[in-house]
Amino acid sequence: MSLPPVTDAIPTWEDVARTHGRFLYTVAYRLTGNDDDAQDLVQDTLLRVRRGLSSYQPGNFEAWLARICTNVFLDDVRRRRRRPVGFLPDDPDRVMTPAPAADEVSTMLSRDLELAVARLPEEFRAAVVLCDVAGLSYEDIAVSLGIPVGTVRSRIHRGRKILRAALTGMPR
Amino acid sequence: MTETTNMACPWDELISAFLDGELDDTEASALEAHLAIHAECRSELDEMTRLRQRVRTLPMRSGTPAFWLRVMDDVAADRPAPSSTTEARTVVSAAASRRWRWASVAASLVVLAAGVAGTRSGGGGAPVTPTEGTTVSRAGVIAGITATPTRAQVEPETDPGSGPVANVSSTTTSTLGSEREWLQQIADAVNDVLN
Numbered sequence: 001m002s003l004p005p006v007t008d009a010i011p012t013w014e015d016v017a018r019t020h021g022r023f024l025y026t027v028a029y030r031l032t033g034n035d036d037d038a039q040d041l042v043q044d045t046l047l048r049v050r051r052g053l054s055s056y057q058p059g060n061f062e063a064w065l066a067r068i069c070t071n072v073f074l075d076d077v078r079r080r081r082r083r084p085v086g087f088l089p090d091d092p093d094r095v096m097t098p099a100p101a102a103d104e105v106s107t108m109l110s111r112d113l114e115l116a117v118a119r120l121p122e123e124f125r126a127a128v129v130l131c132d133v134a135g136l137s138y139e140d141i142a143v144s145l146g147i148p149v150g151t152v153r154s155r156i157h158r159g160r161k162i163l164r165a166a167l168t169g170m171p172r
Numbered sequence: 173m174t175e176t177t178n179m180a181c182p183w184d185e186l187i188s189a190f191l192d193g194e195l196d197d198t199e200a201s202a203l204e205a206h207l208a209i210h211a212e213c214r215s216e217l218d219e220m221t222r223l224r225q226r227v228r229t230l231p232m233r234s235g236t237p238a239f240w241l242r243v244m245d246d247v248a249a250d251r252p253a254p255s256s257t258t259e260a261r262t263v264v265s266a267a268a269s270r271r272w273r274w275a276s277v278a279a280s281l282v283v284l285a286a287g288v289a290g291t292r293s294g295g296g297g298a299p300v301t302p303t304e305g306t307t308v309s310r311a312g313v314i315a316g317i318t319a320t321p322t323r324a325q326v327e328p329e330t331d332p333g334s335g336p337v338a339n340v341s342s343t344t345t346s347t348l349g350s351e352r353e354w355l356q357q358i359a360d361a362v363n364d365v366l367n
Contacts, residue, residue, distance in 0.1 A: 017244065022234045029233040039235060040253030043243045050247055076256075113226055131192065132227040138194045157188035157220075164223050 011061075013050040020065055023134075027066050030129045031073045033118025041076075045069040066134035067144040070126050074145075077122045116166035124159035131156050181210065187217050191224055 011019070021042075028041040045068050056064060117125060123145075130136045130144060138156075142149045183206045189195050190203050207214050235243075246253075 013247065014244070017240075017247075021240065022232055025235045026232040030230075035233075035235070037255075038233070039239050039243065040255050042235065043246055043253040044256050046243065046247045047250065047252055050250070109226075110230055113230060117227065117230075128227065132224060133230075138189070138192065153189045153194065154185060156192070157185055160188055160220055160223050160227075163227070164219060167223075 011053070013046060013053060016049055016053075016061075016065065017046060020062055023062055024065055024069060027069050027129060027134050028073070030114075030117055030133045031070065031125060033114070041069060041073055044072050044076075048072060060140075062134065063136050063140050066130055066136060067140070070130060070134075070144055074122065074126060112167060113163070116163045119166065120159055120162055124155050124162060127152055127155035128159040128163070181213055183207075183210070183213055184216060187213065187220050188224070190217070191220060 017024075024045060025038060025042055028045065029035065029038040032038045032041055045065070048068050049065070052068075117128065120128065126145060127141055130141045131138070136144065138149050138152045141152045141156075145152070147155075183203055186195060186199060186203050190200060195203065207217060
């Protein structure tokens with residue numbers, strides 16, 4: 001038996017930002033669909049991390065981070081539901097990704113898909129993002145969202161079907 | 173939300189879980205047997221495989237250096253996001269907060285200027301080394317966010333008959349612009365502040 005690795009020590013929230021900042025931003029962007037809301041979500045997630053790091057149990061850190069981010073997002077959605085605000089993803093010109101001419105078609109397809117993800121109903125979007133962006137298992141998603149694994153399975157499959165329907169214009 | 177595509181088949185709902193490796197052996201074997209005799213479900217599996225792959229390979233996002241400068245200061249000061257509805261807010265007037273924020277950003281940029289100069293004189297694209305407990309650590313944090321290679325969830329297309337494919341994570345260069353471009357943005361921002 002070897003001793004537990006030193007890396008299991010609880011990181012500082014600045015460590016979290018440095019090591020997982022881009023991952024966190026990507027999850028936040030996929031959940032919110034635009035940079036302004038993603039930035040607010042990243043900030044509130046890091047704040048919650050900073051206030052609650054002592055409760056972190058060494059394990060899959062990004063799963064833990066994605067879970068906090070998603071809960072902050074869904075808490076906010078529930079609070080705002082009485083006054084829903086429509087949004088569109090940002091102007092593609094603001095995206096930092098370089099877009100060489102040869103990749104223009106691919107970029108357009110990515111934008112269509114990003115838009116479709118941003119328009120998924122929030123509960124479906126949370127399940128799909130936790131699965132396909134954050135890489136969580138169904139069991140971890142179920143714990144994160146407080147729903148049965150069977151519901152996770154259903155939401156991910158239906159969410160993907162809605163995405164495909166949005167991209168192909170087929171009936172759903 | 174209603175759906176008409178292939179919804180009549182009771183096996184349809186298992187297809188995503190199959191792709192995600194989330195069926196137990198008995199369920200997976202039963203679905204594979206069904207796929208062998210039902211063309212419509214095989215077609216569905218193909219389409220879901222492609223869709224899933226596309227979502228997983230969307231480019232990562234990282235935010236701008238200016239955003240990270242601001243958010244690191246705000247979180248350090250225990251300030252929630254401007255539009256936050258979920259986090260308890262420390263009582264600070266908006267104008268005072270804004271003044272503090274800009275002074276802080278300007279100060280951080282000056283420190284970053286030193287970090288950028290140090291990085292360049294060091295002859296390469298290495299991130300600024302953070303020093304714990306100083307403002308320089310913030311520069312290191314931000315450099316780390318934008319310079320660290322990103323994880324892409326790259327998976328091969330699944331052969332409909334081959335069963336679930338385990339997630340393959342690989343390290344790849346970010347599609348969000350090179351570190352050099354980012355350092356140039358920092359240098360430009362510093363020049364804007366200093367001039």
